[in-house]
Amino acid sequence: MTTEFIYQFIKQHRLAVIATNSPGGQPEAAVVGIAVTPALEIVFDTVKISRKYQNIKQNPYVALVIGWDNETTVQYEGEAVELSGADDNIYREAYYSIYPDGRQRATEWPGLVHFKVVLKWLRYSNFNQPAVIEEMNF
8 A cells, every 4th residue: 555545545535524522522523625635634624613623722633534435445543733824825725726615715704724634544444355454654
């Protein structure tokens, strides 16, 4: 399993389920629109009033599930980092390349922010025959 293979798999998907923990330790999940960089960083946006934003600010470690069609998924764990400066435009542009309307949302939606998730652990699972399950640490 190569980084390029995983990149191409994730790149085929525009949605993921992200799991965060509430301040009380309760799990919370949401569907988010995603983009991926060649370094396997996931980029998504949210608003500051969302539960996921509050959860990430309290605990930046998140898990995502990407893909579920045809019994094939990537389980992805990493650290979410809020994008804040001009140096982060490369990540925003990766997101806008998938969601061109995101550029307009960024100017119109109060409190809209972008995050990148830096990969720490990944599992690719394909339960078709022959089944393939591989883990990678980063």
